[in-house]
């Protein structure tokens with residue numbers, strides 16, 4: 073086995089481990105931290121199903137962002153939706169036989185890469201040309217876009233320019249899933265693509281990518297407006313009550 | 320009139336080019352030991368304040384999910400950057416909501432995240448220094464906690480939560496704000512923001528009874544500490560004195576009179592305002608709220624109704640059950656608490672109140688949605704009732720009503736510029752500049768529809784507008800209480816021969 077295949081195998085094991093443990097740890101922290109007060113941004117739904125709908129509108133349509141700024145919405149929504157299609161398409165490299173619906177979206181998933189590219193370029197351009205956004209942009213924001221763009225471009229060039237030995241790639245990842253290390257083609261596009269993806273997995277739990285789990289825990293979006301009907305109290309606040317007797 | 324430039328009123332929304340440091344000089348007077356200690360805070364800056372601040376931040380992010388999630392989730396998309404009235408009015412980039420959050424986030428990152436500990440430059444993480452603390456003191460007192468930014472953020476990040484946490488940290492190290500903390504100390508000691516003791520309050524209410532009697536010929540009561548009354552009215556103490564607030568109080572009394580309600584004020588809980596929220600102190604907010612519980616129990620009332628006040632209604636509607644509940648000793652047929660607008664609107668729907676809206680014909684009105692009512696509370700049983708019910712009442716009691724432009728009302732409402740504990744003279748420049756978007760929206764309906772007055776249901780908004788309207792070429796009496804309009808149009812069924820007092824406005 074080549075040293076390259078072994079090091080990529082190890083890299084992906086480590087990256088996946090960091091990603092899974094890191095994100096799970098953050099989700100655990102978000103879940104266990106109490107929200108002591110009712111703070112939904114009003115007008116807010118008065119039922120749980122209303123909240124599910126509100127959250128769905130946020131994560132599927134980016135409803136608040138749409139209200140806010142049409143350009144950011146356009147580029148942001150385009151990028152995310154295209155990315156989900158592309159990610160779904162990638163399931164074909166991990167499943168055998170490939171699930172029927174993954175085959176179904178294959179052609180869309182291929183061209184969705186252009187959506188990602190346009191979205192990312194649009195978002196990046198705004199970081200240079202809109203004064204307010206330039207002001208709030210830091211080095212890590214540029215790096216994150218560079219990384220995503222790197223993944224997109226190397227991926228696209230494998231799809232549309234120079235194909236790699238995809239059967240071999242699939243075999244490599246199917247192998248990793250059962251704990252065996254198999255050879256990886258030494259195609260520079262592929263190696264860069266995979267290195268960038270591994271880097272993204274590693275930084276995910278320590279970066280702003282935490283917005284992905286974060287949005288589901290945002291009290292202004294996930295709380296039911298029922299403060300008068302139901303007494304909402306955090307454990308640490310209940311202790312204050314318990315410490316006082318009588319009234 | 321002022322030693323700073325008053326912004327020009329232009330078409331809204333206009334996004335100004337950035338003026339870095341434009342408001343770096345703005346900061347409120349610092350608190351004194353006398354106002355700090357009753358609240359449970361150190362009197363002055365403690366020696367190891369850096370450490371205390373960082374530890375307090377750690378404590379708060381473990382107690383408030385909002386803080387933890389908001390500090391992690393911002394992607395710097397910029398969607399909120401043009402949404403804050405203080406940014407629009409001052410052009411200072413640190414008044415962009417995300418930039419304001421970053422003042423705290425950069426310290427959070429430095430001490431509590433992997434990236435900030437090992438790659439501080441990359442993610443903009445910084446040590447807790449005196450410069451940082453000074454910047455916090457300035458810019459976290461340039462946020463009125465209006466929540467407009469949270470409406471537009473894709474993750475609902477509410478800068479108000481960040482400001483509250485920052486103020487709580489500053490209080491914990493002994494750097495408090497005089498205006499808020501002095502007031503809170505008074506509430507703890509006497510029961511209201513003004514420090515008005517029971518005899519003075521009784522006196523004032525008696526004077527009001529006489530005044531209303533002279534005016535209407537009807538004995539309208541302003542009961543105080545009446546045991547066994549059905550309703551406890553909790554209203555901002557500004558309602559007892561200030562203009563136009565007191566006209567609102569007269570309006571509530573007339574409504575109660577006309578519906579035949581048995582009601583009372585309490586001298587112990589003589590304040591609806593709860594500045595504990597502004598300084599982000601759960602404990603202080605709770606202590607203030609529990610005065611209301613105690614008063615309700617001692618007086619044996621069955622219902623609690625709040626007068627016109629924005630942040631007070633937020634604390635009442637959204638937090639009171641948490642802070643001072645459960646309310647199982649009150650009448651379960653009514654929500655606890657209720658807003659005076661809910662009460663009035665219900666009485667209108669039941670046909671208990673008759674109006675002569677022509678009494679208000681000398682005005683053309685518009686309505687200012689107070690942030691804390693619009694974006695942090697509700698009235699009635701449907702979402703958005705907090706926006707509809709006040710308008711329904713206004714349209715019942717006035718013939719001439721026009722809304723301001725859509726993107727400046729409802730959930731998109733612009734703050735008056737004086738909320739969130741900033742209603743102090745030492746922040747006058749900020750208040751005037753922060754009022755610019757609201758004033759521009761008001762001007763547009765003044766110019767286009769001949770609007771003459773602005774109605775509000777918030778003590779802070781009323782005081783703020785009375786002060787800033789003149790800076791923009793209007794007069795201070797253009798701000799009116801919603802219940803003043805109700806009271807003026809209300810036909811009192813036991814009024815003596817009312818022929819001569821109905822048409823004197825012609």
Ligand code: SF4
Nearest residue numbers: 403462463465466468
């Ligand atoms: S809460 Fe209001 S005042 Fe504070 S940053 Fe957001 S928009 Fe500005």
Ligand code: SF4
Nearest residue numbers: 393394396397399472
């Ligand atoms: S809108 Fe939300 S995510 Fe975007 S920059 Fe503002 S606070 Fe951050």
